[in-house]
Amino acid sequence: METRKVNQGGKASKELGTLKGTIFSVTVVGLGIFVTYLLVYGLYMARL
Amino acid sequence: MMHRSEKVWLFLSFGMIIGFMLITGYQTFALEMGPPSYGERIDPQKVDETAPFDNPGIKQIGEDEYEVVMTLQVFSFTPSKIEVPAGSTVHFILTSKDVVHGFQVAETNLNAMVVPGYVQKITQKFDNPGEYLVLCNEYCGAGHQMMSTTITVK
Amino acid sequence: MKQSGYGLILLLVMLLPPVANLLESIMITHMHMQMPILVIAGFLMAKFFQQHYLQFFAKWNENGVPGILLFTIIMAYWSLPRTMDEALTLTSVEAFKFVSLPFLAGVPLRDSWPKLSSFWKHALIIFFTILFLALGWLYMWSPVQLCNNYLVIEQITLGWGFISTAFAMVVYLVYSYFMDFSKYE
Amino acid sequence: METIMNKSGKTQVIREKVNKVLGISLEDARLTKSYLSVAFLAILLGGLLGLLQGLNRAGLLELPVWLNYYQVLTAHGLLLVVVLSAFFTIGYFYAGLSHTLGGLLPKVRKMAWIGFWMKIFGFVLAVIPILMNEASVMYTFYPPMAASPIFYIGLVFIVLGVWMCAFGAFINVASWRKRNPGQHIPILSFFATGVFVLLFFGSLPVAIEVFTIIPWAFGWVETINVMVARTLFWAFGHTLVNIWYLTAVSAWYVIVPKIIGGRRWNDLLTRIVVIALVIMNITGGFHHQIIDPGISEPVKYMHVFMSLAIGFPSLMTAYAMFAVFERTARRKGGKGLVGWYKKLPWGDVRFLAPFIAMAAFIPAGAGGIVQSTNQLNQVVHNTMWIVGHFHLTLGMSVVMTFFGISYWLVPYVSKRVLTPQINKLGVIQTIIWTIGMVIMSGAMHWVGLLGSPRRTSYSTYFDNATALSWDPYLFFLAIGGTLLMIGVLIQVYAVFYLMFFAPKGNTEFPVAEVEEDAAPTPRWTERWGLWIVCMIVLVGMAYVIPLVDFIVNAPPGSPPYKTW
Structure with missing residues (x-):
C-alpha cells in the first residue's frame, strides 16, 4: 500500500523518460553474448 | 509502442545472432565443417557380420590419412588402442552394438552421438603429438565411467 | 510503409542464391517454407501498392x-509437383515463382482478406484444407516419383x-465454429 | 435459463469482489499450499541427492552399492526437473488464476486435486523402480535402455495429472471470458494460459514416446525405433524447461514491478513475448540433436534458426526489465547512468532473488545461444558445460525466481505475513545460493570446455593425465554443492515457517498495473486458437522431415537392454 505515493507520477513520466541506464545495461548483455560466442568459437577453431 | 532505443537494441542483438548463423552456414556448406550427420542404416543386432564393422581397426588410406572403423559397446571401444603419426587426418566410422553411446576425444572437436542402427562419421586432424583421451559422453550403464581408451599421436 | 520495406528486404533475402539453394534443396522446405515466405513478403509489401x-x-x-480467386489460382498452381520441378530446371519458371507468389498471391491476399465476408473466409480455409488433404494423399501414396529433382522419401x-x-x-x-469472436472482441 | 445465468453471473461478481477484499478462498489456498509443499519437499530431497553427487564427482565420497551414482542422478533429475518445477508452476498459477479470475470454479478445483493425486501416484510408481535399481535410465530414458515398465507407467500418470491441471486452467479462463465479454484476460492468467498450452502440447510427444515404449518394455514388442523415441523426447524435453522459464518470466513482468513500486511494461509487448514463446518453443528441442546421426545438414541448419528464434522474446524481455527498473528508480529520484540502481529495494528478498535470477539469465542465455550454434555444439555437447548451463538457467534463473515468489505467495495463501527476520534470512539465503551456484556452474562450464563429460560418476579413466587435470575444477563443484544444500535448508525452513508459524495477517498478491498513459492492447492478442494453429504449423515444419525419414527409412529396431 505504501507504494501508492510513488505510482502517482503518471504525468511526470515524460521527463523521467530517459532510458540511458537501460541502453547501457542491454549493451552489457549484448557484449556478454558476443564474448561468450568468441570464447567458444576461438576454442573450436583452435582445436580444428 | 516501442522506444527507439528498444528497436535499435533488438535490431543489433538479433543482427549479431544472424551473424553467428551466417558464419555457421558458411562453415557448414562452403567449408564442409558441418556437425557429424552421417546416417547410413545398419542392423544393430548384426553389427559384427556387417561390413565394414566385421573388421574393425585402423587402416591407412592415403598419405597422412587414416580410416578407423570402430564399434562402441558396453563399456568399451573396439579397436581399443589407436596410434597415428602427428599431422595425420583420421576419419572415424562408428556404430553402436547396444545402447546409445557418445564418442568424444578430449581437447579436440571430436564429439558425436553414436546411436544403434545408424553409422556415424567424423574427422579430425591431429597436429600435436600426445596421448588423447577417448571417452563415452552419453550415459550407457553401470560401467559408463570406465568406458574410455586413448589415441596416441607420435 | 515501414512494413513494405521489411517485405522488400525479405524478398531480396529470399532471392539470394545461397538462401534459395538451401531452401530448394529439400522438397518440403521448398514448398512449405520458401513459398509461404514469398507470400508473406508480398503480404507485407501490399501496403505500398494499396x-x-x-x-x-x-x-x-x-x-x-x-x-482471393487470383490468390487461390496462384497457390493451387504452385502446389503441383510439375511446377516445382520446372522451377528448378527452367530459369523462367523460377523467375515467375519469385514474381507470382509475392505480387499475385501475397498482395491480393492482403487486399482481399478484410473485405471478405466470414462465409468466404471459411469457404477459403475449407477449400485449402480439402486441397491439402488431397495433395497429402497424392504425395504419400503416389507409386511413382512425381518430381525428377526429389526422391520418393522427400515426396x-x-x-x-x-x-x-x-x-x-x-x-x-x-475453434472458430465453437468460438463467437464478436462476444470476446 | 436466462435468469439462472444472470444469477450465477451475479454471484460470480460478488465472489470476485470478496476475493479482492478478503484474499484467496480457503479452498483455493489449500490447493496451492499442497502443491507448494510438495515442490519444496522435492527440492529438499533433490538437493540432498545433488550434494551426494557433487561430493562423489569430486572424488570425496564413495556411494554405497545399494544407492549408486546413477540411481541418485536419475532421482535428482526427476525430483527437480519434473516434480519441483511442475508442482511449483501449477501451485503458483492456480493461485494466480484464483486471484485474477475471482476464484477457481468448483469443477476446476476438483480437476486440480485429481491432477495432484495422479501426479503423486505416478511419481511414487516411478520412484519405486529407481530405488530398486530397476530404472537407472536418467530422466531422459533414451531407448534402447529399458527400465522396468512400472517406471514408464508412472510417467504416464504424471503426464495425465499435468493434463488435468491444464484443462482445468482452460475451463476457468474460458468461463471468465464468457462472463467478461470484450475484456482482456488479466495478464497473469494470460501467462498461465500460455504455460498450460505449452504443457499440454509439449507433453504430447513424450506421451506418444512412452506409449511406444511400454509394450516394448513389457516384451510384447521386440524392438523399438531408437531415433524416433529420442526425437519425440526432445520435442518435449526442451519445451518443458522453457515452460519453467516462461513461469519465471511471468513473475518478472507482472510481480517484480509491483514489488519495487513501479508499473508494468507495455501490455501488448508483454503479450507478444508470451505468444512468441508459445509458438516457437517446441521446435527448439532439435538443438539437442545437432551431433546425432541421420539428420541431414540442411535440416540441422534450419533448426539452428528455429532454436535461436526463441532468443528474440528473451532479448525483448532483457530490455523491458531494465527499462521498468530504470523508470521506477528515476521516479524515486535515481540519478546518473548506473547510479539509479541504488534506488532499488535491495534489502527486499522478494526483489533481490528475482533480480539475481534475471542477471543470471544473461550468461545463461549467452551460453544457450552459443551451444545451439551447429559447430560450436561439438565443443560442448554432453560435457559438464551443459550441466553448468542448465544449473544457471533452471537452478538460478527459474528456481531463484520461484524462491522470490515463495516469500509472498506462501504468506498470501496461508493468510500470514512475511516477518522482517524471515526477509533477512531470505536475503542471506539468496546470497548463499548465488555464491554456491556461481562457483558450481562456473566450474562446470570451464571443466566442460576442457572435455569432462556429464552424467559420469567419478573416474580418472585409469589415471589418464587429462582426466586428472579436471579434478581441481570438480572439487569446486563439491564446494558449490555444499553451499547450495545450506541454501536449500534455509529456503525450506522459510517456506514452512511462513506456511504454518508466521504471524497471522493479510499479504497482498502483487500484480502491477500498466502505465497510466498506456495505449489499449489490440484484440487480436486474445485469439489463442490462432496461436495454437501457428504453433502446430511450425511444429509440423520442424518435425515432419526427420520423423518421416526415421520411420520410412528405419533401420531394424533395437531390443531392450539393462546395462546397469
Whole structure:
C-alpha cells in the first residue's frame, strides 16, 4: 500500500523518460553474448 | 509502442545472432565443417557380420590419412588402442552394438552421438603429438565411467 | 510503409542464391517454407501498392472475391509437383515463382482478406484444407516419383507436411465454429 | 435459463469482489499450499541427492552399492526437473488464476486435486523402480535402455495429472471470458494460459514416446525405433524447461514491478513475448540433436534458426526489465547512468532473488545461444558445460525466481505475513545460493570446455593425465554443492515457517498495473486458437522431415537392454 505515493507520477513520466541506464545495461548483455560466442568459437577453431 | 532505443537494441542483438548463423552456414556448406550427420542404416543386432564393422581397426588410406572403423559397446571401444603419426587426418566410422553411446576425444572437436542402427562419421586432424583421451559422453550403464581408451599421436 | 520495406528486404533475402539453394534443396522446405515466405513478403509489401493504387484496388477488388480467386489460382498452381520441378530446371519458371507468389498471391491476399465476408473466409480455409488433404494423399501414396529433382522419401515427407498443415486448419475451423469472436472482441 | 445465468453471473461478481477484499478462498489456498509443499519437499530431497553427487564427482565420497551414482542422478533429475518445477508452476498459477479470475470454479478445483493425486501416484510408481535399481535410465530414458515398465507407467500418470491441471486452467479462463465479454484476460492468467498450452502440447510427444515404449518394455514388442523415441523426447524435453522459464518470466513482468513500486511494461509487448514463446518453443528441442546421426545438414541448419528464434522474446524481455527498473528508480529520484540502481529495494528478498535470477539469465542465455550454434555444439555437447548451463538457467534463473515468489505467495495463501527476520534470512539465503551456484556452474562450464563429460560418476579413466587435470575444477563443484544444500535448508525452513508459524495477517498478491498513459492492447492478442494453429504449423515444419525419414527409412529396431 505504501507504494501508492510513488505510482502517482503518471504525468511526470515524460521527463523521467530517459532510458540511458537501460541502453547501457542491454549493451552489457549484448557484449556478454558476443564474448561468450568468441570464447567458444576461438576454442573450436583452435582445436580444428 | 516501442522506444527507439528498444528497436535499435533488438535490431543489433538479433543482427549479431544472424551473424553467428551466417558464419555457421558458411562453415557448414562452403567449408564442409558441418556437425557429424552421417546416417547410413545398419542392423544393430548384426553389427559384427556387417561390413565394414566385421573388421574393425585402423587402416591407412592415403598419405597422412587414416580410416578407423570402430564399434562402441558396453563399456568399451573396439579397436581399443589407436596410434597415428602427428599431422595425420583420421576419419572415424562408428556404430553402436547396444545402447546409445557418445564418442568424444578430449581437447579436440571430436564429439558425436553414436546411436544403434545408424553409422556415424567424423574427422579430425591431429597436429600435436600426445596421448588423447577417448571417452563415452552419453550415459550407457553401470560401467559408463570406465568406458574410455586413448589415441596416441607420435 | 515501414512494413513494405521489411517485405522488400525479405524478398531480396529470399532471392539470394545461397538462401534459395538451401531452401530448394529439400522438397518440403521448398514448398512449405520458401513459398509461404514469398507470400508473406508480398503480404507485407501490399501496403505500398494499396496506397499508391487505391483506385485500382477499390475498383477491381471491390468485395475481395477477385483478389482471393487470383490468390487461390496462384497457390493451387504452385502446389503441383510439375511446377516445382520446372522451377528448378527452367530459369523462367523460377523467375515467375519469385514474381507470382509475392505480387499475385501475397498482395491480393492482403487486399482481399478484410473485405471478405466470414462465409468466404471459411469457404477459403475449407477449400485449402480439402486441397491439402488431397495433395497429402497424392504425395504419400503416389507409386511413382512425381518430381525428377526429389526422391520418393522427400515426396512422402511433403505429403505428411500437407496433412499436418491441413490438421492445423481443421483445428482452426473447429475453434472458430465453437468460438463467437464478436462476444470476446 | 436466462435468469439462472444472470444469477450465477451475479454471484460470480460478488465472489470476485470478496476475493479482492478478503484474499484467496480457503479452498483455493489449500490447493496451492499442497502443491507448494510438495515442490519444496522435492527440492529438499533433490538437493540432498545433488550434494551426494557433487561430493562423489569430486572424488570425496564413495556411494554405497545399494544407492549408486546413477540411481541418485536419475532421482535428482526427476525430483527437480519434473516434480519441483511442475508442482511449483501449477501451485503458483492456480493461485494466480484464483486471484485474477475471482476464484477457481468448483469443477476446476476438483480437476486440480485429481491432477495432484495422479501426479503423486505416478511419481511414487516411478520412484519405486529407481530405488530398486530397476530404472537407472536418467530422466531422459533414451531407448534402447529399458527400465522396468512400472517406471514408464508412472510417467504416464504424471503426464495425465499435468493434463488435468491444464484443462482445468482452460475451463476457468474460458468461463471468465464468457462472463467478461470484450475484456482482456488479466495478464497473469494470460501467462498461465500460455504455460498450460505449452504443457499440454509439449507433453504430447513424450506421451506418444512412452506409449511406444511400454509394450516394448513389457516384451510384447521386440524392438523399438531408437531415433524416433529420442526425437519425440526432445520435442518435449526442451519445451518443458522453457515452460519453467516462461513461469519465471511471468513473475518478472507482472510481480517484480509491483514489488519495487513501479508499473508494468507495455501490455501488448508483454503479450507478444508470451505468444512468441508459445509458438516457437517446441521446435527448439532439435538443438539437442545437432551431433546425432541421420539428420541431414540442411535440416540441422534450419533448426539452428528455429532454436535461436526463441532468443528474440528473451532479448525483448532483457530490455523491458531494465527499462521498468530504470523508470521506477528515476521516479524515486535515481540519478546518473548506473547510479539509479541504488534506488532499488535491495534489502527486499522478494526483489533481490528475482533480480539475481534475471542477471543470471544473461550468461545463461549467452551460453544457450552459443551451444545451439551447429559447430560450436561439438565443443560442448554432453560435457559438464551443459550441466553448468542448465544449473544457471533452471537452478538460478527459474528456481531463484520461484524462491522470490515463495516469500509472498506462501504468506498470501496461508493468510500470514512475511516477518522482517524471515526477509533477512531470505536475503542471506539468496546470497548463499548465488555464491554456491556461481562457483558450481562456473566450474562446470570451464571443466566442460576442457572435455569432462556429464552424467559420469567419478573416474580418472585409469589415471589418464587429462582426466586428472579436471579434478581441481570438480572439487569446486563439491564446494558449490555444499553451499547450495545450506541454501536449500534455509529456503525450506522459510517456506514452512511462513506456511504454518508466521504471524497471522493479510499479504497482498502483487500484480502491477500498466502505465497510466498506456495505449489499449489490440484484440487480436486474445485469439489463442490462432496461436495454437501457428504453433502446430511450425511444429509440423520442424518435425515432419526427420520423423518421416526415421520411420520410412528405419533401420531394424533395437531390443531392450539393462546395462546397469
